[in-house]
Amino acid sequence: MPKITYIEHSGKEHVIDAPVGQTVMEAAVKHAVPGIDADCGGACACATCHVYVDEAWLAKTGEASSMEQSMLDFANEIQDNSRLSCQIKVSEALDGLVVRLPKSQH
């Protein structure tokens, strides 16, 4: 199973086994990683699963859709590597992915 590392804003790391086919958000929420709220459950409706994708992984995670980008425009402290983790599907190619969490989702 691909391993994903979530790094909280405080620096605390969580390494999670993420099932292929689920999203990066779901794997975090199901393991209670603090800092990813995902209030809407992955419907791309709330922008509370914002993460920063580690630079080395940007090519593999792909680009945000226009809907996702519009949502991100209103998220807090957005950067060039910002994504909504509910829109990144876990695959074998993402084994080792590192994402960092913003200070707050609200």
Add this chain to the structure above:
Amino acid sequence: MNRVIIVGAGQAGGEVAQRLRQGGFAGDITLVGEEAAPPYQRPPLSKKYLAGEMDMERLLLRPASVYADEHVAFLSPTRAVWIDRANKRVRLEGGRELPYDGLVLATGARPRPLPVVGADLEGVHLFRTAADVDAIRPRFEPGAKLVVIGAGYIGLEVAAVARQRGLDVTVIETAERPLARVTSPEVAGFFLDEHTRQGVRFVLGGQPAVIKGRTHVTGVGLTDGAEIDADLVIAGIGVTPETTLAQHCGLKVENGVLTDDHCRTEDVAIFAIGDCAARPMTHYGGRVQRLESVHNAIEGAKIAAAAIQGREHTVEAPWFWSDQYDLKLQIAGLFQNYDRIAIRGDMAARAFAVFYYQGPRLIAVDAVNRPAEYLGAKVLIQKGETIAPEIIVDAARSMKELVAAAG
């Protein structure tokens, strides 16, 4: 408070347990659920779960093992049957009694039953739980004749999934338009046109009189004598808040258990959240309202957990969404009492936002495939800011630009 009991293990109840532990609450937490499954997401029931694209494990908010890991005693399937406020005890069915220092009522709501003869026939279903959908699925097959009673969000989402699966779909609605309770005639008209184009037939102003059939449903008879063939009937005609426990122990109940800004009832040890409760709406002059939404379940959980732990919490303005076909409807705020609308974008292009105003003030938005308009309005409503209707429709300026200028 050292011992917290949460009655109701839907999204609201599950979130309270999680928020308390995340907030460092070290006391006992007991979560009492009527359904066997641990807390799960209800919104996908009328979307991906009905479509067969999501299984129960994925529906769970958190894996079943988390409750034991976090020392949350999850008792299910069982019901709380009595609250003894004087001695601070909850009695479960079977007689077991549990003491509490803090009690959270998250009992949810029950779907209104169809008030007609034949509602108990096979093939006639209400729509609230995963079990309801599991019972529907075997007959939810291409070519089957589905009659949906009620054109609210659940009815229309079910109709959309059914059309995509190739069912023959008729929607019966007593009002003269769909979504009458939840949106404006403009947005309702848009969704009526979309569904009609997708092949859904509507009977508006139609009143079911009888469900016909011997053991299994064969049709729905209307009060005007018309009859519609049916292999499957799904009713989504609203819910009633589950307030029995609260009423029996003397708490104030109107449309929902009444609470203050902190989701606290008149009994300082008892909170009420989610579909079963009504609280003052912070962003709407404190008018007391009961909301049925995921956001309200989560928000109530955050408010109650903060109050139990003596933490501050900033209340977030309401939001909601609905997925139908390739349309994503995103709603921020509460549209009731609007006196003016402004439309940004193009309904014909299936990407637009309807902004609702009360006097000069922006109070809500319904955005279809326009996430920036949704989030922009959400930010404005949260801050109590507004953008004049004649300015907000200016397509030459991005929503982000408009919102930044409003501050």
